[in-house]
Amino acid sequence: MSKILLVEDEAAIRRVLVKILNEENKNYQVTEAEDGLVAMDIIKNEDFDLILCDIKMPKMDGVEVLEATHKIKPEIPIVMISGHGDLDTAVQTMRMGAFDYISKPPDLNRLLNTVRNALDRKELVVENTKLKKKVSKNFEMIGDSEAITHIKQIIEKVAPTDARVLITGKNGTGKELVAHWLHQKxxxxxxxxxxxxxxxxxxxLIESELFGHVKGAFTSANKDRAGKFEAANGGTIFLDEIGDMSLSAQAKVLRALQENKVSRVGSDKDIKVDVRVVAxxxxxxxxxxxxxxxxxxLYHRLAVILIEVPSLNERREDIPLLVNYFTEKIAAEQGTNKKEFTDPALQELKQYDWTGNIRELRNVIERLIILGGKEITEEDVKLFASKL
Incomplete structure (x- = not known):
């Protein structure tokens, strides 16, 4: 069932459009609103797959409805309905994010094609959102220890800003997960x-990788190539292991942070970039x-917010949650039933010295699942966990 909101102040036109839509598809559920203010009250309380909105209306016009809706529910496609004198405004609404516009009196085929295309687009947006959520599960931050709870709280405060963040911690602690959470939120x-x-x-090669190069800049530069900063424009660039970056590359990164500009290797042309840096x-x-x-x-430019990720030895109380997460993930990857760990087995795992942190724990869990019995016992842990 596709839910459509029709915003139109002329009752006769509403009746015609509702009749056309109902005859086209019995699965269209059409809600009517006689002006923009009524429409916004409905939009705030209900979800729609499509909005058909007149431009010229009393109290609140279609342009205002478009702007307000995009702020609270940007995923809803909006098709503007324009009178003959509203065509310039209709074109302007397209630049503002409207899906399309139809003229009065509406051409039947154009109207129905526009509605179908807009609904298809909404379905695609929903599928992309689901896919994005599925991908984001690969970067879940598992744990409810005090240390992890504190990091999650910092992320909630920092993520909505453009503040640069420096993440520190030992290898395998999950610094990449923190970076992904900052971006996704x-x-x-x-x-x-x-x-x-x-x-x-x-x-x-680091400067070419980060900032790109022009053809002929060096021996193997056969064509112009954009760098990672350009690729990240409008998003986030995550500079992992930045402590290993050369001093000359550090100087260019510093300039990019100061001026929001980069220049490709072999070129003196500046390229504007809008990038949030997480290192x-x-x-x-x-x-x-x-x-x-x-x-x-450069350190002071990067370390506006410092997040230190604790080692696994500092958050042993999270090990049972991590074990459960990895057993479910590994079972899904291998297409097998999930194996259970006994309480003594979990207690045994909590005693180990996890020098490789979460990365090491994941490897151990996979080894235990492959080599252990139907249920992973304390004996299995003692027998296989330390066989590196």
Whole structure:
């Protein structure tokens, strides 16, 4: 059942449009509103798959309805209904985000095609949202320990802002998860999140990777290439292991943060970028600054908000939750039934020294599921958990 809201101040036109829509598809459920103020009260309390909205109306016109609806329910496609003298305004509403417009008196085929296309688009948006939620499950932050609860609270406060964040912590603690949460809960979540592992890119290539290059800038530069900062425009760039970045690349990153501009290797042309920077490191950057390996001015630019991710040994109370999460995930990946861990087995896992943190725990859980019995016991943990 597709729910359509018809906003039109002329009762005769409403009757005609409702009749056309009902004859076209019995699954169209049409709600009527005689002006913009009534429409907004309805929109706030109900969900719709499509809004057909007249432009010229008393009390609150269609342009105002479009603006107000986009603020509270931007996913709803809105088709504007325009009189002959409203065509310029109708075109303007398209620039403001309206799906389309139809003229009065409405052409039957154009009206029905526009309605079908708008509903198809809404269905696609819903499917994309579901897919996005499914993808985001790969970056769930599992745990209710005091340390993890504190991080979640910081993320809730910081994510809606554009403040730069520096995430610190040992390898395998989940710094990437924090970065993804910051992006997904931000106003930039509809934009891209581009990840760069600074430790995995040779120092002579890091500048080209981040800022791009022009043809002929170096031997293998056969064509112009955009960098990661350009790719992340409108979204977030995650600079993982930033402590391994070369000093020359650090200088360019600093300029990008100061001026919101980058220049490709081999070019003196500035390119404007709108990017939120989130960085992470397992190094002590203050010591790196003392050793002249990291720029102090860049550190202060990045560390507007500092988030330190605790080691697994510092949050052992979260291990049962993590075990349950990984067993469900591994069972789904392998297409098998989930195996249960006995309480003594969980207690045994809580005693281990997790030098590899959550990454190590995940590997151990998978090993226990493969090698253990139908139920993972304390004996299984003692036998297989330490076999690295």
């Amino acid at each position: 931000s106003e930039r979540s509809k934009g891209p999140m581009v990840e760069v592992n600074c430790a995995a890119i040779p120092s002579e 992470a490191t397992n190094k002590d950057l203050k010591k790196e600054i003392e050793d002249k390996n990291f720029r102090e001015d």
